[in-house]
Amino acid sequence: xxxxxxxxxxxxxxxxxxxxxxxxxxxxxxxxxxxxxxxxxxxxxxxxxxxxxxxxxxxxxxxxxxxxxxxxxxxxxxxxxxxxxxxxxxxxxxxxxxxxxxxxxxxxxxxxxxxxxxxxxxxxxxxxxxxxxxxxxxxxxxxxxxxxxxxxxxxxxxxxxxxxxxxxxxxxxxxxxxxxxxxxxxxxxxxxxxxxxxxxxxxxxxxxxxxxxxxx
Numbered sequence: 001x002x003x004x005x006x007x008x009x010x011x012x013x014x015x016x017x018x019x020x021x022x023x024x025x026x027x028x029x030x031x032x033x034x035x036x037x038x039x040x041x042x043x044x045x046x047x048x049x050x051x052x053x054x055x056x057x058x059x060x061x062x063x064x065x066x067x068x069x070x071x072x073x074x075x076x077x078x079x080x081x082x083x084x085x086x087x088x089x090x091x092x093x094x095x096x097x098x099x100x101x102x103x104x105x106x107x108x109x110x111x112x113x114x115x116x117x118x119x120x121x122x123x124x125x126x127x128x129x130x131x132x133x134x135x136x137x138x139x140x141x142x143x144x145x146x147x148x149x150x151x152x153x154x155x156x157x158x159x160x161x162x163x164x165x166x167x168x169x170x171x172x173x174x175x176x177x178x179x180x181x182x183x184x185x186x187x188x189x190x191x192x193x194x195x196x197x198x199x200x201x202x203x204x205x206x207x208x209x210x211x212x213x214x215x216x
Contacts, residue, residue, distance in 0.1 A: 063105060066101060120136040
C-alpha cells in the first residue's frame with residue numbers, strides 16, 4: 001500500500017498529543033460526484049472512535065459518504081438504550097455506521113481517516129470520555145475489510161506515531177442498533193449547545209483543514 005505523509009498529528013480529538021507523524025494514502029476519485037452514486041458501489045463501514053456525536057460529524061463531510069448513523073455494536077444486551085450503554089455494563093461501543101460509494105472513496109481511505117481522528121492507544125477512553133463504550137474499534141463486514149484493517153493497523157503501528165501500542169479492536173460486525181433519534185446528526189441539530197461549540201467545533205475546523213482534499 002502506498003502511504004503519503006500526513007504531517008504532524010495533533011491528536012486534537014483526545015486529551016493527549018505527541019509530535020510524531022502519521023502517513024496515509026487518503027485519496028478520492030474526483031472524477032466522480034456524490035450525485036452519481038450507484039447502489040452497486042454502496043458499501044458499509046463501522047467504526048468506534050469515542051463519542052459518536054463527534055465522529056459522525058467528521059465522516060459525514062467526506063466525499064463519497066452517502067450516510068452516517070450513530071449507534072451501538074459489540075455488546076450482549078438486545079436493543080440497548082443510550083443510558084444502558086453509558087453504564088458500561090452492556091458491552092456495546094458507541095459506533096458510527098457509514099454508507100459509502102467505494103468508487104468515490106475507498107475503505108482504506110476511511111480506515112486512515114479513522115486512525116487519524118482519535119487516539120487508538122488509550123484503552124476504553126477518548127479524552128475525558130471513559131468507559132468500554134468509548135473503545136477504539138473496527139467492526140469489519142467482510143474478509144476483505146478485515147484484511148485491510150489489519151494491514152493498515154500494522155503499517156500505522158510500524159510508523160511509530162504514538163509512544164504506546166495501538167489497542168484498536170478489530171472484530172466482525174454484529175447487530176447494529178441505531179441510537180435514539182436525538183443522537184442522529186447531533187452536531188448539526190444542536191450547534192448552539194456549549195458541548196458543540198467547545199468540543200466539536202475545534203475538531204471540525206482542524207479536520208477540515210487536514211482533510212480538505214477529501215471533503216464534499
